[in-house]
Amino acid sequence: MADLIRELDELEAGAEAEIEAAATPAELESVRIRLLGRKDGRITAILRRLGELAPEDRPAVGARANEVKKAVQDRLEARSEVLAGRSEVEREVDLTLPARPAWSGGRHPVSLVVDEICEIFARYGFTRVRGPEAETDWYNFVALNTPLDHPAADMADTFYLDDGVLLRSHTSPVQIRTMQAYDPPVRVVVPGLVFRRDTWDASHAPAFEQIEGLAVDEGITFVDLKATLSEFARQFFGPSTRARFRPSFFPFTEPSAEVDVSCTICGGSGCSACKGTGWIEIMGAGMVDPNVFESVGYDPERYTGWAFGMGPGRIAMLRYGIPDIRLLYDSDMRFLEQF
Ligand code: PHE
Secondary structure: OOOHHHHHHHHHHHHHHHHHHHHOHHHHHHHHHHHOOOOOOOHHHHHHHHHHHHOHHHHHHHHHHHHHHHHHHHHHHHHHHHHHHHHHHHHHHHOOOOOOOOOOOOOHHHHHHHHEEEEEEHHHHOEOOOOOOOEEHHHHOHOOOOOOOHHHHHHOOOEOOOEEEOOOOOHHHHHHHHHHHOOOOOEEEEEEEEEEEOOOOOOOOEEEEEEEEEEOOOOHHHHHHHHHHHHHHHHEEEEEEEEEEEEEOOEEEEEEEEEEEOOOOOOOOOOOOOOOEEEEEEEEEEOHHHHHHHHHHOOOOOOOOEEEEHHHHHHHHHHHHHOOOOHHHHOOOOHHOOO
């Protein structure tokens, strides 16, 4: 009995080398016959000699012989797959199955709008810049012709940190930073988050995206403002879009305007999106106040300029029919996957 077990052990060990050495399917077939062949295969021969054993020894040797037979068969099978040119992965996985579609992420609707606005202004020569979200009250208010005791500073009440530092209530302080860093001509667009003490409801969020624009040079007039913003409205909302400029007030622009575009839903005849007016307000704008130039050391006798500020979040809501501003911040995949 011990002899047969040893033979089986040797056979198993030797079979591995023989099988791996087979270089073609034909060679492998002859190895198979040598090991498992029904007439003279070595395992068959061993099984045949079971009869010589004492009956009580037969089950143990028989079991070991079947084990070796199975191991040899598996090895032959694996080698045959390799010789047929199929890798281990291909044997385990059906590579012809169609892949499961996986969502690889997307851009947020507000980012889509910001990028599109920046691309349009890039064609007019505007560079995209950024500024800090934590600002001093000088940059956020004073340099923008808004004394701290001015009601306009109250209107934009924001979150205060220590020692005159606050979370900016608009992107306009980046006008100041840009003009301090560069001499005219200046043309920049400034996307970024801003903060206000607004209650969180369907149309207000305490942190939201703005995009600022600023152009300064010699000889710039209100005509440049109107022409550029009207052309922007056509490029962004469609060629038949009209823009209208209503007088308004901002401390840092004079004169100032609210800019409306003809309703993108009804085209101007009046619908629920424009509350029946035919117009939708998209931004504030105006000619840079000379006092703002004074605070950055630009000569107000020599230079003029215009600026605008708009809310890409509101524009995204308009464009994609988003009914509640909070959807923009919830990170709900069912919402985000649509973009
Ligand atoms: N900063 C203004 C606001 O937040 C928008 C604005 C920017 C208006 C530039 C005029 C010029 O409401």
